[in-house]
Amino acid sequence: NFMLTQPHSVSESPGKTVTISCTGSSGSIASNYVQWYQQRPGSAPTTVIYEDNQRPSGVPDRFSGSIDSSSNSASLTISGLKTEDEADYYCQSYDSSNRNWVFGGGTKLTVL
Amino acid sequence: QVQLQESGPGLVKPSETLSLTCAVSGYSISSGYYWGWIRQPPGKGLEWIGSIYHSGSTYYNPSLKSRVTISVDTSKNQFSLKLSSVTAADTAVYYCARMGWETGADYWGQGTLVTVSS
Numbered sequence A: 001n002f003m004l005t006q007p008h009s010v011s012e013s014p015g016k017t018v019t020i021s022c023t024g025s026s027g028s029i030a031s032n033y034v035q036w037y038q039q040r041p042g043s044a045p046t047t048v049i050y051e052d053n054q055r056p057s058g059v060p061d062r063f064s065g066s067i068d069s070s071s072n073s074a075s076l077t078i079s080g081l082k083t084e085d086e087a088d089y090y091c092q093s094y095d096s097s098n099r100n101w102v103f104g105g106g107t108k109l110t111v112l
Numbered sequence B: 001q002v003q004l005q006e007s008g009p010g011l012v013k014p015s016e017t018l019s020l021t022c023a024v025s026g027y028s029i030s031s032g033y034y035w036g037w038i039r040q041p042p043g044k045g046l047e048w049i050g051s052i053y054h055s056g057s058t059y060y061n062p063s064l065k066s067r068v069t070i071s072v073d074t075s076k077n078q079f080s081l082k083l084s085s086v087t088a089a090d091t092a093v094y095y096c097a098r099m100g101w102e103t104g105a106d107y108w109g110q111g112t113l114v115t116v117s118s
Helices: none
Strands: A009-012 A018-024 A035-039 A046-049 A063-068 A073-078 A087-095 A100-103 A107-111 B003-007 B018-025 B034-040 B047-053 B058-060 B068-073 B078-083 B092-100 B104-108 B112-116
Touching (some): A035 B104, A046 A063, A046 B104, A073 A087, A100 B047, B003 B092, B003 B104, B018 B112, B034 B104, B047 B068, B047 B092, B058 B068, B078 B092
Antiparallel strands (some): A035 A046, A035 A087, B018 B078, B034 B092, B092 B112
């Protein structure tokens, strides 16, 4: 089955830039769109990136998404880090061969 | 504005069946999209349980497929989850969501905690 692997945690200082990776286990991650969700404690996840690199309205342009086919991975980059960005981030894609939605294990972002 | 609201018992006994309903407002289920259930055990990550298309076609996580049933009631604009033979490992916050295979889950319910315990 298709799986997505994320680092367990990342940390960076306010004002800096951080990148969170999401690596596909097989096939081409570019075959289906990747979404990124932000989840703060006690709240439901919200979308920060959809269709690889699109931002929903209301999400600041400090958030960006990209795909690297050579490493079969997707990335979420957050620039100008703010303490309010501290949260868990999940990537998600679709396994079209099995018609399954797949989530990565999540990455805890600490802004210190 | 699309809104989803989960409802159901917060406590289920081991070996029994967990049943939840998701009421949708602001959008007609019959108009399209997939409608799914996602869960999150305490302190852990998100797990997709399954989804149903407005036509009734269902798709389940292979790891849960033998125990899961998702159904839709378009007349009430709601869909439901049944998970049988539950154990403590099924204790989680259960979310319902509107889903697209391209866009992922774009609208989520607030989530409901279901505890499996005797």
